[in-house]
Amino acid sequence: MRLREYRPADAAAFTEGYEDPVFRRFSRPDTGPPAPTGHVIADERTDEVLGGIGLNAASPGRRQAEVTFWVGPWARRRGVATAALRAFDQYAFGSGLERLELLIHWDNPAAQRVAMAAGYTREGVRRGALPSASGGRDDMLVYTRLAGDPQEPATRLLPDLPGGELTDGVVTLRPLAESDVDFYTELHTLADVIATSVPPVPMPADEIRQRCFRAEAQWLAGTRADLIITDAATGAQAGEIGLYYQEPPLAQAMIGYSMLPAYRGRGLTTRAAQLVALWAFAETDIVRLIAGALPTNVGSKRVLEKAGFRQEAYQRSRLPGPDGTRVDDVQYVLLAGDLLAQASSTG
Numbered sequence: 226m227r228l229r230e231y232r233p234a235d236a237a238a239f240t241e242g243y244e245d246p247v248f249r250r251f252s253r254p255d256t257g258p259p260a261p262t263g264h265v266i267a268d269e270r271t272d273e274v275l276g277g278i279g280l281n282a283a284s285p286g287r288r289q290a291e292v293t294f295w296v297g298p299w300a301r302r303r304g305v306a307t308a309a310l311r312a313f314d315q316y317a318f319g320s321g322l323e324r325l326e327l328l329i330h331w332d333n334p335a336a337q338r339v340a341m342a343a344g345y346t347r348e349g350v351r352r353g354a355l356p357s358a359s360g361g362r363d364d365m366l367v368y369t370r371l372a373g374d375p376q377e378p379a380t381r382l383l384p385d386l387p388g389g390e391l392t393d394g395v396v397t398l399r400p401l402a403e404s405d406v407d408f409y410t411e412l413h414t415l416a417d418v419i420a421t422s423v424p425p426v427p428m429p430a431d432e433i434r435q436r437c438f439r440a441e442a443q444w445l446a447g448t449r450a451d452l453i454i455t456d457a458a459t460g461a462q463a464g465e466i467g468l469y470y471q472e473p474p475l476a477q478a479m480i481g482y483s484m485l486p487a488y489r490g491r492g493l494t495t496r497a498a499q500l501v502a503l504w505a506f507a508e509t510d511i512v513r514l515i516a517g518a519l520p521t522n523v524g525s526k527r528v529l530e531k532a533g534f535r536q537e538a539y540q541r542s543r544l545p546g547p548d549g550t551r552v553d554d555v556q557y558v559l560l561a562g563d564l565l566a567q568a569s570s571t572g
């Protein structure tokens with residue numbers, strides 16, 4: 226890969242890039258074909274156009290600018306975007322800029338992965354930063370890199386699952402995805418699932434869609450890992466389980482889960498909890514997992530106990546209940562040593 230100036234002969238490739246559905250999905254409504262400004266990303270050997278990269282909304286006085294890039298579908302999944310971004314950063318910083326910024330849609334994890342691989346840090350969320358195709362405005366994730374920052378990939382608190390899933394042959398866990406909106410809606414409109422949610426109110430349809438479309442972004446940020454529980458034999462969606470990494474300084478995370486009625490009482494939730502715990506203790510810095518259950522939720526307490534969790538506390542009026550009330554919560558804890566002991570006793 227190399228960066229070079231735009232040439233008239235590149236017009237056809239730029240037009241093809243503009244017609245790509247992925248480019249159209251994440252481009253601004255008033256965006257025309259990828260602008261022939263900045264640099265062309267070209268193949269080092271053949272000079273084939275692979276994409277483009279440049280600056281947008283530069284602020285010379287503050288020595289900062291927004292970087293934009295695109296890669297054609299014919300050149301993706303080859304590390305082209307990451308290599309181009311690293312090379313362009315050197316050029317930009319060499320020209321006197323000191324801060325570079327990427328604005329990335331929540332549901333564009335591919336671009337987020339590029340940013341992190343190039344050493345950018347997720348800095349926050351800019352509300353209503355760009356106009357949307359629907360006529361509104363989209364919130365954008367802000368990734369930044371300073372001139373003095375290293376080029377090493379950003380550290381991730383929650384790595385990808387090995388092979389993309391976790392399984393014990395009976396249940397399989399895979400990341401929550403955009404395609405799960407209908408299933409997630411079915412699950413989160415069940416009366417007993419609503420009753421054990423925090424707070425215990427129905428999840429709005431737009432929040433359900435947002436949860437599915439932003440799941441990978443949350444995973445990349447290290448805040449939560451949402452998983453779908455499937456029956457390994459049939460592939461049918463049975464439930465969900467999530468790991469919420471809310472206290473990284475304490476190396477403590479929380480799990481929560483919900484199952485369709487047809488799959489309850491078969492030990493699938495316990496298996497799912499054990500798979501998540503094994504992954505968390507083996508692949509992350511987490512050393513302590515917690516989970517809560519209503520005192521009356523005998524089934525959930527049984528799941529946790531069978532998975533090796535131990536009851537540690539009874540917390541009065543900890544959670545919001547229905548109609549402005551407060552409800553008690555029973556807290557369970559699992560340590561890595563507990564899980565190993567459980568495995569030894571059942572092995």
